[in-house]
Amino acid sequence: MQHTIHFKISSTQALNNSTLQKNLQHTKGLFVDKRKKALEEFPPFEDLRTQAAQIKESVLNNLDEWLIKFEQQALENGCEVLWASDANEACKLVADICQQNNAKKVIKSKSMLSEEIRLNNHLIKNNIEVIETDLGEYVLQLANEPPSHIVAPMVHMSRKQVANLFSKHHQTPYTTNIQKLTLEARKQLRKHFLSADIGITGANFLIAETGSALVVENEGNARLCMSLPKTRIILSGIEKVIPNAQAATLMTALLPRSATGQKISNYVSISTRVHQKTEKGEDGPTRVIYILIDAGRSQLLKKDTRDMLRCIRCGACMNHCPVYQNIGGHSYGWVYPGPMGSVLTPYYLGLKQAKELPFSATMCGACDEVCPVKIPLTRLLRDLRHKITHKEGGKTIENYHFLHGIGYAKKDGVTNLLPVSVV
Structure with missing residues (x-):
């Protein structure tokens, strides 16, 4: 709110x-x-900052062309691409997809864009159960609170507060032991991963050259959201597009070091195609839908505000x-x-x-x-x-x-x- x-x-x-x-x-x-x-352990960082700024600026100067290139490649990969001008349109598109799939339960990985458009509220109003699977977002869902940080959403909460929430909602013995709390969350979430109809993720970057979505995370929950349900929705702001794999490599060297001081995130997932009938096994979604959202971003393309669209949410x-x-x-x-x-x-x-x-x-x-x-x-x-x-x-x-x-x-x-x- x-x-x-x-x-x-x-x-x-x-x-x-x-x-x-x-x-x-x-x-x-x-x-x-x-x-x-x-x-201190990565001397090239400053030079890479300059390169990253130049790459993002170059894309933003011709954003329409890069978005079209991404769309064309994503379509060739068997994915669908939808466009939303604002939050209401984006939420309606997601709800329509859920209705098409008779979906009753949706699992989500952490997405600040979904928070921005208030997607959970919209889906709940449409009688769709929404489960946040990032540990911090899951805790906040139990607490009925919004995130207070874009990378560490529950950074404002103490271990005791989490213990109280888990004891109340899970009807389990109170404990402040970190390992026990995380195992408890894993136990609760596992059943949702296995029973969800649709998985929703964000995208840290959209790679135009290959029509791929790149997601970085530390828990593995996003990878489960993107691979277990047969239908996957990827929400992304239009500014997230980057040219190619080389740019993606550069950005993933900068993002985790800036965000959490890690050399690389525990999980770096690049998804490109839908599951092919000719492939062995049944892993992976058979339907992938990108929803590319404006919601005020295009107005920032003006020269004096364009720099803000370079933000990689670290x-x-x-x-x-x-x-x-x-x-x-x-x-x-x-x-x-x-x-x-x-x-x-x-x-x-x-x-x-x-x-x-x-x-x-x-x-x-x-x-x-x-x-x-x-x-x-x-x-x-x-x-x-x-x-x-x-x-x-x-x-x-x-x-x-x-x-x-x-x-x-x-x-x-x-x-x-x-x-x-x-x-």
Whole structure:
């Protein structure tokens, strides 16, 4: 549910939430330290950042041509390609496919785009059971909460909170033992993997040259979602297309190092064709449908905002952001938190709905320094600030903060400038 207009209130509540603050303490340095170590062991990283930015920019300059090339190749592979202009159209397409297959149960791997279009809600309204299979997303589904991070969705929760949820929903003895909790989740999810009618995944990248979808993950659940059900739906934003396998290799060298400090994700899956009748065995889907979604992305193709479409959803900008580190992801009020969300949300939802978010940054530049595709996030945030202050009657940024109270949050009765400082 959107509550972006209440950022000031939400961030203040987050600062005063002792449980959240304790949970965030455990994670503040985790991703940052691991990324630093991974880069020290990989000297080509900086050069690859430049190459990745150039590749993405080249594609975005001719996005229509690359999308058509991807579609043509995917069709040759026996897949179907559908297009959705907005969230409603995308959800309707998924529901129609479920109806065509008489589907009663859908399994999903983690997809921020599905969160963005609120797919689960739409399917549930159509009497379709939806099971999240990523461990973090599964826990949040039990808790009826949205993700607070695009890579580690339940980073705001403690082990005790998870233990309480499992004990309540699974009717099992309370335990905080990590191995027992993960085995319990595996036991619960296994039956859904084996009984689902349709599998839904996202795509980290769409490879135009081969008409393939590339998915990176650490749990293996996405691979099960894409291989066990006979019908698979792949949701992707139109900006995810890249030229070829060489570009995919480069991106998969940057993404895990930026996101979690890993050299490579535990699972890297590239799927291309539907299951062929001539192939031995029965593994793999016999129907694969790509749904390529705009939902506001095409409006960012303008020269001054195009850079944002280079984003590969690694989460590095929020991991290093002092604001996010102090208030977590839910304070931002929508799917995308941190610096990248403070740019995307105003464009996707409108300035009126999210006018506080571009001011929710210290402008320290850490996000620019760590972005693996060199998105100039501080410049994009500054541009949004100017647009907002212009709409407010040409007030200066400082006056805007003073008049509206944005940029300040109180903790224990004391004004706190760190999370949302005025620049």
